[in-house]
Amino acid sequence: MSSVPEVVVTGLGATTPLGGDVASTWASALAGQSGARTFDNDWAEKYGMPVNFAATIAVNPEEVLTRPEIKRMDPSTQYAIIAAREAWKDAGAPEIDGTRLGTVVSSGIGGIWTTLDAWDTLREKGARRVLPMTVPMLMPNSPTGFVSLEFGAKAGAHALVSACASGAEAIGYGVEMIRSGRADVVIAGGTEATIHPMPISAFAASRTLSLRNDDPTGASRPYDINRDGFVIGEGSGIVVLESAEHAAARGAKVYAKIGGVGLSADGYHITSPEPSGDGQIRAMKDALADAGVSATDIVHVNAHATSTTVGDLIEARSIRGVLGDDADHVALSATKSMTGHLLGGAGALETIFTVLAVSERTAPPTINVSDPDPELTLDLVRDTPRALRDGDIAAVNNSFGFGGHNVALVVQNA
Incomplete structure (x- = not known):
């Protein structure tokens, strides 16, 4: 009986409130910097929102993606594609049969911007003006679908939805895909783009958001006696998972292993x-x-x-x-x-x-x-x-x- 493959991490990719890639994000984290910022819009005044800040993305996808890509992807998918491309390149762009490559890219909420924009269009301009790409853009499996298309992944394209545990569960599922023999390489991670007046107002109504409008960078304070809620953020993190045997055979650098x-x-x-x-x-x-x-x-x-x-x-x-x-x-x-x-x-x-x-x-x-x-x-x-x-x-x-x-x-x- 064959042993269970060891799973290693050979590529990392991210776009976050701290930076447009892993290197800048990690450097900012080690420097103790905050990605929280006051909104540069009138949302709070216009909608009576009790929160006027969030940890917004550091690098606008329009600086990285082409215009056609922007138009056919919800921001949650845009973030995932940016992170996945970085992770794949970091892994050395391994040559692999698509039937041995899988994707597991999850989102807790999905294409909320697309959903709400389409609803506004329907109400204000009528059904004929709703974009034909609306459903492929809003569906929560859109990020993993686009990532699988990008790299020709055919072993499976999955999107586990478990709220704020989604990204970690996606990586766990990717580990199991390799362990079970379904794939040799899996692109896995999570993405979210919910900095929009409606979800922010909803989280605020549930009393889970910090209300420190006068101190955005100091608002997220885990374990502090004066903590008052989380700061909503956006972005994506993607890893390339690989069986240790496959990584060794191609001489890939290995960051660490996901052991459990x-x-x-x-x-x-x-x-x-x-x-x-x-x-x-x-x-x-x-x-x-x-x-x-x-x-x-x-x-x-x-x-x-x-x-x-x-x-x-x-x-x-x-x-x-x-x-x-x-x-x-x-x-x-x-x-x-x-x-x-x-x-x-x-x-x-x-x-x-x-x-x-x-x-x-x-x-x-x-x-x-x-x-x-x-x-x-x-x-x-x-x-x-x-x-x-x-x-x-x-x-x-x-x-x-x-x-x-x-x-x-x-x-x-x-």
């Missing part, structure tokens, strides 16, 4: 995490077991940590519940303090951060924590990066989503 995947559901509430953290704990434990590592091997955790009053501490207690006393030696990072919350793109971008943390032995900082919550018992990396030890190491990336979705990925040095 853990999935669970709370079965508790449509938006609130289960208070005991049971589902989060099960996901993390399963990921560690899948990777064949113990708590002593974990040196870093990139937390979901959105900056909500309740969610941050539930996760912190869950991490302690899994790692026990070994949590005292783990460098905890909450990078949404800088990027904002990319929703369906968050887990993928944070997987990239975790891969780079392991590869470069550097945990990125958490910013804006001037008064740490006294209930936090973990070692939070604040303001400046933290060096990670030599030798074999492992890190965990957590992603949780509305609907009770829990995803944990274990990243190990190659």
Whole structure:
């Protein structure tokens, strides 16, 4: 019986509030910069919105894509294509039979700009003016579809939808595609483009957004006693996953390996995490077991940590519940303090951060924590990066989503 293939990361791509590619995004994160900005429009005044800022994309897709591409893609797909092209190039543009190449690119909400623009057109100008490309642009599988077309991927083109866990679950599914023998290479990740008056107003109505209009860059403050909600962000993170055997055969550089995947559901509430953290704990434990590592091997955790009053501490207690006393030696990072919350793109971008943390032995900082919550018992990396030890190491990336979705990925040095 053949052994299960080891899955490695050979390419990284991103476009985010911190930069138009992985290098600029990572450099900005290590420098502790925030991507949050006050809107340069009249949305707040026009619609009576209580929030007038967000972590908007750093590089406009119109600077990168052609006009025809812009016209036939929702912004969520534009971001994914930009990130996927970078990741593919970074991986060395591997030559591969399309039947051995898959895509898994997810979005938590999908083409909301296209949906709402089409509705405005219908109301104001009538049915004849609705664009014929509307449905292919708004459907949540549009990003993975376009990515599969771009690279000729025929092993499968999937789009898992699990709210803010979507990007991480996409990567987990890509790992399973390779492990099961369906593919040798998978382009996987997440994307989101929801900085629009309607979703922002809806999140604000649910009391999950920070209202620090006078201090956008300081608004996302995970684990701070004065945190008041997350900052909505946008962008995409994409990785190229590959079987270790396939990567070695073509001499590819390897950043790290995805050693473990853990999935669970709370079965508790449509938006609130289960208070005991049971589902989060099960996901993390399963990921560690899948990777064949113990708590002593974990040196870093990139937390979901959105900056909500309740969610941050539930996760912190869950991490302690899994790692026990070994949590005292783990460098905890909450990078949404800088990027904002990319929703369906968050887990993928944070997987990239975790891969780079392991590869470069550097945990990125958490910013804006001037008064740490006294209930936090973990070692939070604040303001400046933290060096990670030599030798074999492992890190965990957590992603949780509305609907009770829990995803944990274990990243190990190659």
